Amino acid sequence: MGAGLGFVFIPLFLYVTLVLLLCVKIADKTSWKMGWLFATALIFFPAVVLTLAGMYESGAW
Numbered sequence: 001m002g003a004g005l006g007f008v009f010i011p012l013f014l015y016v017t018l019v020l021l022l023c024v025k026i027a028d029k030t031s032w033k034m035g036w037l038f039a040t041a042l043i044f045f046p047a048v049v050l051t052l053a054g055m056y057e058s059g060a061w
Contacts, residue, residue, distance in 0.1 A: 019043055
């Protein structure tokens with residue numbers, strides 16, 4: 001379990017870092033509200049989809 005977590009957390013950390021930089025750039029060009037909107041859509045929505053897919057696959061539903 002220990003070494004396999006690197007395959008999950010390293011790409012996840014890279015994705016979140018790059019998306020946050022993109023959202024800050026969008027917020028600087030437009031408004032901070034638009035930056036938060038993009039951050040919500042690009043970070044939280046995939047996390048919810050992956051969580052729900054994992055729950056469905058494990059038989060929680």
